Amino acid sequence: MTTLAPGTELPSRVGPLRAVQQTCSLAWRTLVQVKHNPFELVDFSVQPVMFLLLFVYVFGGALGGSYHAYLQYVLAGIIVQNSLFTTLNTATGLATDLDKGFSSRLRALPIARFAPLGGRIIADVAKQAWAIALLYAVGSIMGFRAGTSALAVLAAAGLVLVCTLAFAWILVWIGMLMANPEKVQIFGFVVLFPLTFTSGAFVRPATMPGWLQAFSKANPVTLLAEAARGLMAGGPVAVPAVESLLYAAGFIVVFAPLAVLAFKRRA
Amino acid sequence: MTETMAAATRARTASAIVARGLTKRFGDTTAVDGIDLDIPVGTVFGLLGPNGAGKTTIIRILATLVTPDAGQATVLGYDVTRQAHQVRQLIGLTGQYASVDETLTGTENLVLIGRLIGLSRADARHRARVLLEQFRLTGAADRAVKTYSGGMRRRLDLAASLVGRPRVLFLDEPTTGLDPRSRGELWDIVRGLTADGVTVLLTTQYLEEADQLASQIAVIDHGRVIAQGTSAQLKAQTGADTLDGVFLALTGHGASPTASTDDLEEVNS
Numbered sequence: 004m005t006t007l008a009p010g011t012e013l014p015s016r017v018g019p020l021r022a023v024q025q026t027c028s029l030a031w032r033t034l035v036q037v038k039h040n041p042f043e044l045v046d047f048s049v050q051p052v053m054f055l056l057l058f059v060y061v062f063g064g065a066l067g068g069s070y071h072a073y074l075q076y077v078l079a080g081i082i083v084q085n086s087l088f089t090t091l092n093t094a095t096g097l098a099t100d101l102d103k104g105f106s107s108r109l110r111a112l113p114i115a116r117f118a119p120l121g122g123r124i125i126a127d128v129a130k131q132a133w134a135i136a137l138l139y140a141v142g143s144i145m146g147f148r149a150g151t152s153a154l155a156v157l158a159a160a161g162l163v164l165v166c167t168l169a170f171a172w173i174l175v176w177i178g179m180l181m182a183n184p185e186k187v188q189i190f191g192f193v194v195l196f197p198l199t200f201t202s203g204a205f206v207r208p209a210t211m212p213g214w215l216q217a218f219s220k221a222n223p224v225t226l227l228a229e230a231a232r233g234l235m236a237g238g239p240v241a242v243p244a245v246e247s248l249l250y251a252a253g254f255i256v257v258f259a260p261l262a263v264l265a266f267k268r269r270a
Numbered sequence: 271m272t273e274t275m276a277a278a279t280r281a282r283t284a285s286a287i288v289a290r291g292l293t294k295r296f297g298d299t300t301a302v303d304g305i306d307l308d309i310p311v312g313t314v315f316g317l318l319g320p321n322g323a324g325k326t327t328i329i330r331i332l333a334t335l336v337t338p339d340a341g342q343a344t345v346l347g348y349d350v351t352r353q354a355h356q357v358r359q360l361i362g363l364t365g366q367y368a369s370v371d372e373t374l375t376g377t378e379n380l381v382l383i384g385r386l387i388g389l390s391r392a393d394a395r396h397r398a399r400v401l402l403e404q405f406r407l408t409g410a411a412d413r414a415v416k417t418y419s420g421g422m423r424r425r426l427d428l429a430a431s432l433v434g435r436p437r438v439l440f441l442d443e444p445t446t447g448l449d450p451r452s453r454g455e456l457w458d459i460v461r462g463l464t465a466d467g468v469t470v471l472l473t474t475q476y477l478e479e480a481d482q483l484a485s486q487i488a489v490i491d492h493g494r495v496i497a498q499g500t501s502a503q504l505k506a507q508t509g510a511d512t513l514d515g516v517f518l519a520l521t522g523h524g525a526s527p528t529a530s531t532d533d534l535e536e537v538n539s
Contacts, residue, residue, distance in 0.1 A: 013360070028385040036374065
């Protein structure tokens with residue numbers, strides 16, 4: 004295939020179309036992994052539904068007066084929580100590739116430098132979109148009624164995807180620094196658990212102690228959950244949505260370059 | 271190396287790999303310390319040395335995965351740092367630190383690489399089938415790689431690096447941890463490749479392996495070439511017939527792994 008006749012020069016860069024194809028091939032690779040590891044399907048399908056059922060039917064009455072009222076409140080929150088936790092998979096997947104040497108194999112191939120990262124992110128966004136649709140469907144069966152339009156519900160899904168994609172850069176950066184899937188998992192939980200549970204995703208911050216309220220109101224998870232809730236169940240949208248997007252922009256500006264730098268350093 | 275010199279090398283294509291003063295430091299440790307190499311096209315060149323001698327780092331620099339701190343290197347006339355993309359179109363890499371995706375099947379791994387380097391879906395499938403056949407993996411083609419034995423795993427690793435029909439192949443300790451039978455099989459495959467004009471640079475800790483495959487051997491210690499020649503020359507020079515013997519004769523110390531550098535290399539890979 005590659006013959007070196009004198010005078011012929013090999014291409015010095017990857018064309019944009021090829022780069023997109025390579026990214027898609029690597030996205031396919033991450034999605035086809037699910038076929039061989041059905042347990043992963045449980046991870047991103049059964050687990051979020053279980054969370055929804057538990058929160059609504061077990062805690063719902065106590066937290067929201069009635070489980071039905073709580074469902075209206077919490078569905079958006081659980082969608083946000085689940086999406087954020089899914090970003091951990093992006094990071095552990097990348098760390099596994101570094102750890103096992105698969106990224107060395109990829110980096111020695113004549114492919115676009117961002118293709119491995121881009122492929123994984125696209126695959127994980129696809130998984131998230133699936134989980135959001137699933138949660139919304141199960142929520143509807145349980146009695147959730149959108150107080151808005153179908154378009155607004157789609158906008159909520161879009162907003163959650165965009166913001167978690169931005170948030171993912173933090174964990175991708177951590178994944179690159181640690182290059183050890185177990186450590187990334189542990190560290191990720193230590194960051195994600197407090198961040199999600201001190202937010203307004205599950206309960207109104209108004210019942211928290213004053214100092215925690217202050218933190219909760221500035222917590223990006225609160226803002227995103229509020230915006231998604233507004234778009235799905237009805238309520239204020241504009242302010243929390245804009246603030247969420249500002250956070251998202253901030254995460255990208257700060258952590259995407261750090262992640263790419265860390266990726267290059269891990270030669 | 272200037273562009274014209276690079277072009278001249280390319281036209282001559284007498285040397286597949288040229289390195290001048292390659293140096294790489296990790297913190298305070300100099301993993302590669304001024305390495306010079308001239309490897310003719312179509313030959314097998316062996317880098318022989320203990321764990322932590324710097325062999326893997328040399329391979330990683332030449333395979334465009336690590337940028338050297340000093341010195342230059344070309345692969346078939348292309349500079350490994352400034353023309354990395356061209357180099358990547360010419361090389362294959364197999365070794366401790368370049369593996370396949372364990373969760374995918376053998377076929378899927380090879381098809382993925384075929385697609386990545388620009389083969390059509392049909393061509394990638396065909397190429398995968400041919401390679402799996404050649405490496406006696408047809409029976410395991412549709413099994414996840416994590417169920418493979420060590421020998422099968424290495425064969426698939428090697429097959430994966432051959433999807434793009436590389437002109438230069440880097441083998442980083444290709445047979446470490448393999449039983450004698452699997453080792454012999456891999457040696458036969460490498461001989462077959464050189465018969466097709468592929469240049470092979472391999473690292474090994476076994477003098478016998480270098481002896482069996484390599485026409486030229488460079489003995490590496492602490493990131494430096496401490497001796498170079500054919501295996502007969504090295505044995506005659508040192509009067510030894512084992513790596514330990516050659517090492518003892520050349521350095522005055524044994525070939526026991528220098529743990530600190532080795533760990534560092536792993537961390538940085």
